[in-house]
Amino acid sequence: MATFAANPEALARLPRALAFRYDALPLGLADGVLSVALADPADAATVDALRAATRLRVRPLPMAREAIREHLHVAYGERTEPAGEGGSTVPAVRAVELLFARAIAAHASDIHVEPGADGGRVRLRVDGILREHETIPAGLLPAFVSRLKLLAGMDIADRRTPQDGRCGVPFEQREIDARVASVPTTDGEKLVVRLLDRYAATPDLGALGIPSAILERYRLAANAPWGFIVVTGPTGSGKTTTLYASLTELDTGSRNVCSVEDPVEMRLGGVSQVQVNVRAGLTFPLVLRAFMRQDPNVVMVGEMRDAETAAVAVSAALAGQLVFTTLHANDAPRTIDRLAELGVARHSLAAALTAVVAQRLVRTLCEQCRVREAIPRPRRASLGIAQDAWYVAGGCRACAGSGYLGRTGVYELMELDDGVRDAIATGASSVQIAQLAARGGYRPMRDDALAKVLAGTTSFDELTRVVPWSGAR
Numbered sequence: 001m002a003t004f005a006a007n008p009e010a011l012a013r014l015p016r017a018l019a020f021r022y023d024a025l026p027l028g029l030a031d032g033v034l035s036v037a038l039a040d041p042a043d044a045a046t047v048d049a050l051r052a053a054t055r056l057r058v059r060p061l062p063m064a065r066e067a068i069r070e071h072l073h074v075a076y077g078e079r080t081e082p083a084g085e086g087g088s089t090v091p092a093v094r095a096v097e098l099l100f101a102r103a104i105a106a107h108a109s110d111i112h113v114e115p116g117a118d119g120g121r122v123r124l125r126v127d128g129i130l131r132e133h134e135t136i137p138a139g140l141l142p143a144f145v146s147r148l149k150l151l152a153g154m155d156i157a158d159r160r161t162p163q164d165g166r167c168g169v170p171f172e173q174r175e176i177d178a179r180v181a182s183v184p185t186t187d188g189e190k191l192v193v194r195l196l197d198r199y200a201a202t203p204d205l206g207a208l209g210i211p212s213a214i215l216e217r218y219r220l221a222a223n224a225p226w227g228f229i230v231v232t233g234p235t236g237s238g239k240t241t242t243l244y245a246s247l248t249e250l251d252t253g254s255r256n257v258c259s260v261e262d263p264v265e266m267r268l269g270g271v272s273q274v275q276v277n278v279r280a281g282l283t284f285p286l287v288l289r290a291f292m293r294q295d296p297n298v299v300m301v302g303e304m305r306d307a308e309t310a311a312v313a314v315s316a317a318l319a320g321q322l323v324f325t326t327l328h329a330n331d332a333p334r335t336i337d338r339l340a341e342l343g344v345a346r347h348s349l350a351a352a353l354t355a356v357v358a359q360r361l362v363r364t365l366c367e368q369c370r371v372r373e374a375i376p377r378p379r380r381a382s383l384g385i386a387q388d389a390w391y392v393a394g395g396c397r398a399c400a401g402s403g404y405l406g407r408t409g410v411y412e413l414m415e416l417d418d419g420v421r422d423a424i425a426t427g428a429s430s431v432q433i434a435q436l437a438a439r440g441g442y443r444p445m446r447d448d449a450l451a452k453v454l455a456g457t458t459s460f461d462e463l464t465r466v467v468p469w470s471g472a473r
């Protein structure tokens with residue numbers, strides 16, 4: 001069972017006597033950096049002492065002293081408290097540890113803890129879908145919530161205002177970043193924890209499910225010396241993964257690659273990543289302007305959400321840099337309207353933009369239990385397909401009864417030829433832009449989605465759940 005302090009590699013680097021002397025709890029070790037929980041992470045003398053003793057760079061993380069001591073005894077193999085005599089604190093500590101371990105093992109992206117009459121309802125978001133996980137007994141819930149807030153550095157006495165915090169959760173030689181947000185509901189505090197695995201394997205553009213015809217053309221744009229590439233879709237549609245995969249294909253040795261994100265979801269080698277921190281004044285436009293003074297070649301803007309950021313990004317592209325960004329828009333043609341709404345002049349957009357990708361994530365059918373089913377004749381007619389059978393979701397142990405296992409992307413790519421550029425500059429509607437782009441090869445993402453349904457990768461139900469579908473073609 002994974003527990004909070006059970007990172008043997010990290011523990012082995014800090015001798016027990018020092019750990020207890022400084023109340024320092026080793027949490028993880030990655031890239032020569034030892035993450036250590038301290039009651040006062042700003043205590044430079046302690047950090048220096050730990051650095052000298054371990055000969056490692058030390059990253060101090062906040063944790064309550066009481067919690068550190070509790071973990072130290074478990075981690076270094078000495079228990080001062082007989083089991084069951086810790087009041088509600090110890091069970092709460094265990095319950096939180098266990099929840100983190102199970103959520104990470106289930107590849108959950110989020111943990112939801114909601115108060116109710118019978119206790120705390122805990123749900124996990126896996127492959128984009130929330131599912132019931134467990135119920136925290138009502139008697140344990142207050143201590144459980146406090147424990148989670150304490151870990152994330154939140155004020156446990158304040159239960160009436162929304163708060164946010166974060167902590168690191170050691171897991172398999174690395175640290176998972178947990179971002180906790182609280183909201184006071186009428187039933188009590190609701191907590192949502194976002195789990196980010198920043199040291200997971202970097203994504204591979206060739207393994208994201210991008211159809212080969214789109215991938216080939218996208219790679220040309222993404223490897224061009226300059227340009228403006230936008231990846232669009234709602235929250236949780238895999239946009240950032242596509243950008244990360246694009247950046248990892250670049251030659252970062254010969255180019256200065258910078259990225260500003262909120263949050264930094266994954267560490268990328270060779271890329272200068274900056275985390276937005278609004279409280280510290282580190283905003284998207286401020287960081288972007290600072291990048292512009294550092295001789296950039298490639299700039300990634302995690303998300304385009306304000307006029308100032310959009311203006312700086314577009315002028316960077318026009319000045320000869322390669323700019324990647326994400327945006328919330330329904331499809332590729334409508335991205336033009338969204339950027340215009342952000343105040344970007346249409347003629348600048350027409351000149352700067354090189355490619356727009358729109359995407360969604362669909363759950364892939366569990367191959368152990370998917371069921372082949374005849375496609376009703378009217379459906380075949382309305383879709384204009386000759387194939388007479390496809391797969392629908394079943395349910396087995398391998399997929400926890402859901403019928404699905406993992407996800408893949410569905411994509412559309414709009415490239416900008418002269419016709420499309422003219423249309424953008426002259427203020428054409430997104431429908432007109434889509435029609436013009438179609439002449440150059442643009443196909444709406446439902447085409448890719450339908451191809452994946454017919455190939456048995458996903459189901460038609462999943463397609464209609466996720467992909468914008470006007471019905472008529």
Ligand SMILES: [Zn+2]
Nearest residue numbers: 366369396399
């Ligand atoms: Zn299954």
